[in-house]
Amino acid sequence: MRHFIKAEFKRQLNSLILWTAIICGLSILMLSMYPAFKDSFSELEAMLDAFPPSMLEVFGLGDGGLDMSTPYGWYGMEGYLFVVLIGGSYASILGSTILSREEDDQTIEFLLSKPISRNQILMGKSIVVMTNLFMLNIVLFLTLLVAFLLIGEFIFMTTLLLVVGPLLLQLVFASISMAISVFVTKSRQVMSISLGLVIGLFFLDIISELTDNFAFLKYLTPYEYVNAVSIVNHQTIEFVYLLISILMIFISGLVTWFFYNRKDFTF
Amino acid sequence: MIETKELTKYYGKNARGIIDVNLDIREGEIFGFIGPNGAGKSTTVRTLLNLIFPSSGQGKILDYDIVKDTVEIKKNVGYVPSEVHYYNDMVVEDFLKYSTDFYTSDYLEKMHELAKKLELDLSRKVGDLSFGNKKKVAIVLALVFQPKILIFDEPTSGLDPLIQSVFFDLLEKEKQRGATIFFSSHVLSDVQKICDRVGIIKEGKLIKVENIEDIMKTKAKNVRIQSSDFNLSEDEHVVNLKKIKNSYHFTYKGNIQDLLNKIRTYQLEDISITEPSLEEIFMHYYNKEDKS
Structure with a gap:
């Protein structure tokens, strides 16, 4: 079992390095723009006044929203969005392919001819997904730590939540994608569906903030659960959202476990 | 050693599975399983290995249930699939080591011995191997840990005649060692050469099981x-x-x-x-x- 996890981890290592580099690189890029932007903040503020309030709400800049003149407000506005979207995409690709690739490449026939149960395969692969997402976010945390220290304003709890939030979101997307991949076994198809979900739910999040009529939608989109405004301004991820996320991961896991253990592998 | 009772796999209306297959393969014998493509040979093999679940009926290998105790079974079964699909980006030697790590003992020496006999180059990438060479990898994998049961699904396809004869020599040794061999094939000359008994499958049904000598001694x-x-x-x-x-x-x-x-x-x-x-x-x- 240990050697299986090790081999699986090695197989995923290159993409982990690549995605971590992209996400951390973008965060650094965004934060490096902050000092230059800080000086011209008053001009930007005047410009923002011209926008309709609902538009500002979408970007978390409405009343009670992010204060872009602070480093965390700036990051919440500019960098966090990328982390959430790109990190979500990585998680969903990872979740989509980790099981389905074995079927796509028909290597599952090899794997299941060895003394390893389907549950052990699921367990091993889930451990690799979790390890990869944790590692991505640990590196991101260290990157943010250094960057905020350099800027001269570091708040531990906010920084931690700015990483825990995306991690939670990624775990939700990865587990949903894994569950989908039990039913749709062509890697490419699963990936399209899962990435569609990542983007679709993001737009759902935007719609839920645009008008109050659709406010109920916010419970359906995991982006709302890890909203930058509540992390930066209130240093919290709301309990109800945390609960829904954990429930989503749990249900996806249950579906994956139930159907993977009853699945016919035909080629 | 391998026993099935009314083993049935129903795939739905448009695809043929297997219907009421009753097998009783004895210890130490080489059992030929013959039938043309699409008759249900691979379905039977895949059901025995729990890649697919039976719709009804049951099967046992070494008295272990093919569904419930599949992990126990696989500790004792070497398998050569008809089409070999392995991790293309791995080097053959690493892949073989990875595969043998699923078992408890160390089989490095035996692995090199088999690879040498089959003229398999261990330093190449799996993805660069021809169909026949991939088949050699599969044969090494199946034989290396000296399992009690060997299940072969079209093992000789892709092998050149020289390697085929090496393979049959290896099988002979496996039989002497006491291994029970399930040999599924549509190459009847292979089956005639090495099998003790033969089962004929047609359109998903096992229509005849007989000693190879008796079947050859037909009055015709x-x-x-x-x-x-x-x-x-x-x-x-x-x-x-x-x-x-x-x-x-x-x-x-x-x-x-x-x-x-x-x-x-x-x-x-x-x-x-x-x-x-x-x-x-x-x-x-x-x-x-x-x-x-």
């Missing part, structure tokens, strides 16, 4: 006669009568003494009476089933 004989006044076309025991150039070819299914008595009355120029090959017997069973 292949007869070739060259004669100017030959006339047996009305005889009820004569089947598949064909005239090729000056000679008559047919299968005689009656008493051989009667045949000789009848032939004696003709002006013979040449005659040969031979055992039918497994291919012909196989076709015979297939055609008989069609008629019934």
Whole structure:
């Protein structure tokens, strides 16, 4: 079992390095723009006044929203969005392919001819997904730590939540994608569906903030659960959202476990 | 060692599975499982290995249930699939090590020995190997940990004649060691060469299980006669009568003494009476089933 996890981890290592580099690189890029932007903040503020309030709400800049003149407000506005979207995409690709690739490449026939149960395969692969997402976010945390220290304003709890939030979101997307991949076994198809979900739910999040009529939608989109405004301004991820996320991961896991253990592998 | 009771796999209306397959493969024997493509050979093998679940019926390998105890079974089963799909980006040696790590003992020495016998280059990437070379990897994997049971699904396809003969030598040694071998194939000459018993599967149903010697000892004989006044076309025991150039070819299914008595009355120029090959017997069973 240990050697299986090790081999699986090695197989995923290159993409982990690549995605971590992209996400951390973008965060650094965004934060490096902050000092230059800080000086011209008053001009930007005047410009923002011209926008309709609902538009500002979408970007978390409405009343009670992010204060872009602070480093965390700036990051919440500019960098966090990328982390959430790109990190979500990585998680969903990872979740989509980790099981389905074995079927796509028909290597599952090899794997299941060895003394390893389907549950052990699921367990091993889930451990690799979790390890990869944790590692991505640990590196991101260290990157943010250094960057905020350099800027001269570091708040531990906010920084931690700015990483825990995306991690939670990624775990939700990865587990949903894994569950989908039990039913749709062509890697490419699963990936399209899962990435569609990542983007679709993001737009759902935007719609839920645009008008109050659709406010109920916010419970359906995991982006709302890890909203930058509540992390930066209130240093919290709301309990109800945390609960829904954990429930989503749990249900996806249950579906994956139930159907993977009853699945016919035909080629 | 391998036992199935009314093992059935139903894939739905449009695809054929297997229906009520009853197998009883004894310890130490080589059991040939023959039938054309699509007859249900691979479905049977995949059900035994729990890649697919039976719709009804049950199976046991070494007294372990094929569904519930599949992990226990796999500790004792070496498998060569008909089409080999491994991790293309791995180097053969690393892949073989990875595979043997699933078992508790160390098989490095045996692995190198087998690879050498089969002339397998361990330093190449799996993805760069030809079909035949991938098959060699599969054979090494199946034999390396000396399992009690070997399941082969078209093992010789892709292997050149020299390697095939090495492979049959290896099988002979496995049999001497006491391994039980399930040999699924549509290459009947292979089956004829090494199997003790043979099961014939047709359209998902096991239609015949017999000792290979008995099946070869069928009363039917292949007869070739060259004669100017030959006339047996009305005889009820004569089947598949064909005239090729000056000679008559047919299968005689009656008493051989009667045949000789009848032939004696003709002006013979040449005659040969031979055992039918497994291919012909196989076709015979297939055609008989069609008629019934």
